[in-house]
Amino acid sequence: MKHIDPVCGMVAKEETAKAKYEYKGKTYxxxxxxCFDEFKKDPEKYLNSTEKKEMPHKKE
Ligand SMILES: [Zn+2]
Incomplete structure (x- = not known):
């Protein structure tokens, strides 16, 4: 399975990822x-910026 590293935006595969972190029920x-260290410092910052990138339109 492929995942997006929320810090740098790179594709991080489960097999090759250097770190794994569960936050609010989701695994990153x-x-x-x-990148893992950066995320731990301020997870919300990276989660918000990822959301903006993937969903440019306004939420209802
Ligand atoms: Zn990264």
Whole structure:
């Protein structure tokens, strides 16, 4: 399965991901420890920016 590293936006595969983190019921995968560290510092920042990228239109 493919996942998007929420920090850098790269594709992070389960098999090759360097780190894995469960947050608010979702599992996130990271290409590197650095991205994982960044995410842990401020998860909301990365979750919000990912959401904006994927859904440019307004939510109802
Ligand atoms: Zn990354």
């Amino acid at each position: 995968y990271f290409c590197s420890e650095e």
